[in-house]
Amino acid sequence: MGIIQVAQxxxxxxxxxxFYSDLLQQEPAVRFEPPGLVFFVLDGVRLLLERGAPSTLLYFSVPDVRSRIEELRAAGVEIVGEPTRIFRHEDATLGPAGTDEWMAFIRDSEGNTVGLVSRYGGLSIR
Structure with missing residues (x-):
């Protein structure tokens, strides 16, 4: 079993x-008008934007959360949580062993909180 779609x-x-085209650095895969549905496809998982969907806390993997937050800040995106090391993967249970997981949080154009996540291999970043 796997995740095929999330809605925002x-x-x-x-x-x-x-907003999401800029954030994800890609255009939507498809739009349906009516009823007002837009889909992005990210590594085989569909992200649906829809008026009737509830707010969801989404986490997106980015190569370097610190630099991406600075790019988004410069573009006027509201930063609600600065990049922070939240976890060290001692084993491979939740991610590659020996990596540090960093997260930051932004507010999207619709008021939803969105997480950005990076893993840094064995570095002690402050």
């Missing part, structure tokens, strides 16, 4: 499409 609330679909 988008009050203003066009505004949300612009």
């Amino acid at each position: 609330h988008a009050e203003d679909l066009e505004r949300a499409v612009g």
Whole structure:
């Protein structure tokens, strides 16, 4: 069993499409109008933007959360949690052993919180 789709609330679909296109650095895979559904495809998992969907806390993997947060800050995105080391993977239960997991949080165009996650291999980053 695996995750095939997650949905995120988008009050203003066009505004949300612009935000997520910039954040994900890709255009939507498909749009259905009506009823007002937009899909992005990320590593085989569909991200659905829809007015009727509830707000969901999504976490996206990024190569370097610290630099990505600075890019988003410069673009005017609200940062709600600065990059922070949250976990060290001593074993491979939740991620590659020997890596540090860092997270930061932003607010999307619709008021939803979105997490950004990076793993740094064996580095002691402050």
